Amino acid sequence: MGIKVAKFGGSSVADAIQLTKTKEIIEADKERRYVVVSAPGKRYTEDNKITDLLYLCKTHIDHNLPYEQVFQVICDRYMAMVINLGINLDLMVEFDEIKKNLQEGASADYIASRGEYLNAKITASVLGYDFVDTADFVLFDEKGRFLAEETNRVLGEELKKHERAVLPGFYGSYPNGKIKTFSRGGSDITGAIVARAVKADVYENWTDVSGFLMADPRIVSNPKPISKISYKELRELSYMGASVLHEDAIYPARIENIPINIRNTNIPTDPGTMINAEVTVEKDRIITGIAGSKDFTVIAIYKNMMSQEIGFIRRISGILEDYDIAIEHLPSGIDTVSVVIANKNLDGRLGEVLDDLKKKLNPDSLDVFEDMALIATVGAGMSRRPGVSAKLFTALAEAGVNIRMIDQGSSEMNIIIGVENKDFNTSIKAIYNAFIS
Ligand code: ASP
Numbered sequence: 001m002g003i004k005v006a007k008f009g010g011s012s013v014a015d016a017i018q019l020t021k022t023k024e025i026i027e028a029d030k031e032r033r034y035v036v037v038s039a040p041g042k043r044y045t046e047d048n049k050i051t052d053l054l055y056l057c058k059t060h061i062d063h064n065l066p067y068e069q070v071f072q073v074i075c076d077r078y079m080a081m082v083i084n085l086g087i088n089l090d091l092m093v094e095f096d097e098i099k100k101n102l103q104e105g106a107s108a109d110y111i112a113s114r115g116e117y118l119n120a121k122i123t124a125s126v127l128g129y130d131f132v133d134t135a136d137f138v139l140f141d142e143k144g145r146f147l148a149e150e151t152n153r154v155l156g157e158e159l160k161k162h163e164r165a166v167l168p169g170f171y172g173s174y175p176n177g178k179i180k181t182f183s184r185g186g187s188d189i190t191g192a193i194v195a196r197a198v199k200a201d202v203y204e205n206w207t208d209v210s211g212f213l214m215a216d217p218r219i220v221s222n223p224k225p226i227s228k229i230s231y232k233e234l235r236e237l238s239y240m241g242a243s244v245l246h247e248d249a250i251y252p253a254r255i256e257n258i259p260i261n262i263r264n265t266n267i268p269t270d271p272g273t274m275i276n277a278e279v280t281v282e283k284d285r286i287i288t289g290i291a292g293s294k295d296f297t298v299i300a301i302y303k304n305m306m307s308q309e310i311g312f313i314r315r316i317s318g319i320l321e322d323y324d325i326a327i328e329h330l331p332s333g334i335d336t337v338s339v340v341i342a343n344k345n346l347d348g349r350l351g352e353v354l355d356d357l358k359k360k361l362n363p364d365s366l367d368v369f370e371d372m373a374l375i376a377t378v379g380a381g382m383s384r385r386p387g388v389s390a391k392l393f394t395a396l397a398e399a400g401v402n403i404r405m406i407d408q409g410s411s412e413m414n415i416i417i418g419v420e421n422k423d424f425n426t427s428i429k430a431i432y433n434a435f436i437s
Contacts, residue, residue: 001030001031002031002201002202003031003033003034003198003199003200003201004029004031004032004033004034004200004201004202004203004204005032005033005034005035005036005191005194005195005198005200005202005203005204006025006026006032006034006035006036006191006204006206007035007036007037007038007169007187007188007190007191007194007203007204007205007206008022008035008036008037008038008123008206008265009038009041009187009188009205009206009207009208010038010039010040010041010042010049010050010051011041011042011043011207011208011265012038012041012206012207012208012265013037013038013039013040013041013119013123014040014041014042014043014047015040015043015077015080015081015084016080016081016084016085017084018043018265019081019085019122019123019126020085021265021266021268022123022206022265023126023127024268025206025265025268026127027127028268031201032204033163033164033165033198034159034164034165034166034167034194034195034198034200035123035127035129035165035166035167036166036167036168036169036187036190036191036194037116037119037120037123037166037167037168037169037187038115038116038119038169038170038187039051039054039115039116039118039119039170040077040078040081040115040119048073050074050077050115050119051112051115051170051184053070053073053074054074054111054112054114054115055108055111055112056070057070057071057074057102057111058102058108058111058112061102061103061105067102071099071102074115075091075095078091078118078119078122079091081122082122085122085126087122087125087126088125089121089122089125091118091121094117094118094121098111098114107178107179109171109178109179109180109181110178110179112170112171112181113135113168113170113171113179113181115170116168116169116170116171116187117133117168117171119168120133120166120167120168123166124165124166127164127166129164129165129166130162130163130164130165130166131165131166131167132158132159132162132165132166132167133167133168134167134168134169134171134172134190135171135172135173135177135179136158136173137151137154137155137158137172138151138155138171138172138173138190138193139151139154139172139173139175140172140173140174140175140180141174141175142174142175142176144174144180146172146182148193148252151172151193151197152193152196152197152252155193155194155197156197156198156199159194159197159198167190167194168187168190169186169187169188169189169190169191170182170186170187170190171186171190182246182248183246183248185243185246186246186248188205188245188246188248188249189246189248189249189252191203191205191249192249192250192251192252192253192258192260193252195252195253195256195258196252196253196255196256196258199256199258200258201258202258202259202260202261203253203258203259203260203261204260204261204263205245205249205260205261205262205263206263206264206265207244207262207263207264207265208264208265208266209244209262209264210225210262210263210264210267210270210271210272210273211225211226211227211244211262211263211264211270211272211273212225212226212229212234212237212244212262212273212289213225213226213289214226214287214288214289214290214432214436215289215290215291215428215432216291216428219425219428219429220428220429220432223432223436224436225273226273226288226289227271227273227274228273228274228275228276228279229273229274229275229276229279229288229289230275230276230277230278230279230380231250231253231254231275231276231277232380232411232413233279233288233289233378233379233380233413234250234275235247235250236376236378236409236413236414237288237289237291237376237378238250238291244262245260245262245275250275253275254277257277259274259275259276260274260275261273261274261275262275279380281379281380281381282381285379285381286379286381286382286385286388286435287377287378287379287381287382287431287435287436288378288379288380288381289378289379290375290376290377290378290428290431290432291375291376291378292373292374292375292376292424292427292428293342293373293374294371294373294421294424295342295343295344295371295372295373295421296328296340296341296342296343296372296373296374296418297340297341297343297346297350297368297369297370297372298338298339298340298341298368298369298372298404298405298418299338299339299341299353299354299357299366299367299368300336300337300338300366300367300368300369301316301336301337301338301339301357301361301363301365301366302335302336302363302364302365302366302367303335303336303361303362303363303364304335304364305335306334306335306336306337307334307335312337312361313330313332313337315360315361316337316339316357316361319353319356319357319360319361320339320341320353322356323349323352323353325341325345325346325349325353326341326342326345327339327340327341328340328341328342328374329374329405329407329416329418331405331406331407338405340372340374340405340418343370350368350370354366354368369404371420371421371422372404372405372418372419372420372421373418373419373420373421373423373424373427374405374416374417374418375416375417375418375419375424375427375428375431376414376415376416377392377414377415377416377417377431377435378413378414379413379414380413382412382413382414382415383411383412383413384412388415389408389415391434391435392415392417392431392434392435394434395430395431395433395434396417396419396427396430396431398430399426399427399429399430400426401419401423401426401427401430402419402420402423403417403418403419404417404418404419404420405417405418406418
């Protein structure tokens, strides 16, 4: 029998109704032997995620404010799930223990992790699966760096002892046993780690959408779904802001070549998006997706004979490194180089950075363009196909968009353009319409 690891996101396990759908999905396929769950998410738009409420408890405690009312809301949601699912599980002991730890100054990571912990207990009980606490098998070092290989070994050993198990997502522990969480949305990472540890045939990531779309539906109406995408293409797109899957979830699956299948808990018949190492590109598929992000700053540095000045680029990156600022792109000409930085990383320090660049590089001129947006058009089908950029640039010209920057990776898998923030939506629509009929 094959092995499928199924991870269910917050909306798939938000209440008893959703958990019942989740149970039906798991029971429909005997290969779904390992299940990873998030904490209960929102049941409706104005609802709160349990994880947010847990962080809120911690904030109240840190500010010497009463937290009991918020904590009670959390307990009530779990109790309602237990009652509505008709399972026999005593959560009172758990609540008391969490409350005691909270009063004794437990960390924010600990309190946040309890959302997944309690939900995994409930899911295990609903399914009759074993409960395996990731705190004991997802390992971090003292500095909070994830220990991928050690985790893979100990988790793999442990899961051999369990024919079927439910594991809480989002967290693991430091060497001293204290809880450490991944970044927000991190249950996706746990799912991929479990898939790698059991050498799963597929890692199913169940959420509330039927996979990735070729463009943001808030910009393009009814964009086509992406049925197949490679890890590499996804990386290019997720880097620009696609938010269905945590980007760190790709790596563990990729090592073992495990396909990731994004599925919709509310429409389980939809095949969703399949993410694979290599995707055989259909003849007529030129692009796979378009994604972008606003709010970048471009610093264009001009200096006569720059190309002859050894170490010039190293000095630019050294200056930015001193500010702990990542360089997003670095398109260059013979005597010019443009540094593209996300505004959130500049964090109001543009003036200081410019002063330093002037002082240390002595450029002939420094021009700054704020309010830039970057748009990545991605597709393995673009490679070695003449006319792709011509089509893209013509579409933008016809839409009246002035392109401020162009960057094409040598893999020919993506074309990144920089436009003004105000042209962001128009550009995405124009590119989409040019390639997708
Ligand atoms: N519950 C956590 C969060 O809200 C982790 C997750 O859902 O993946 O970020």
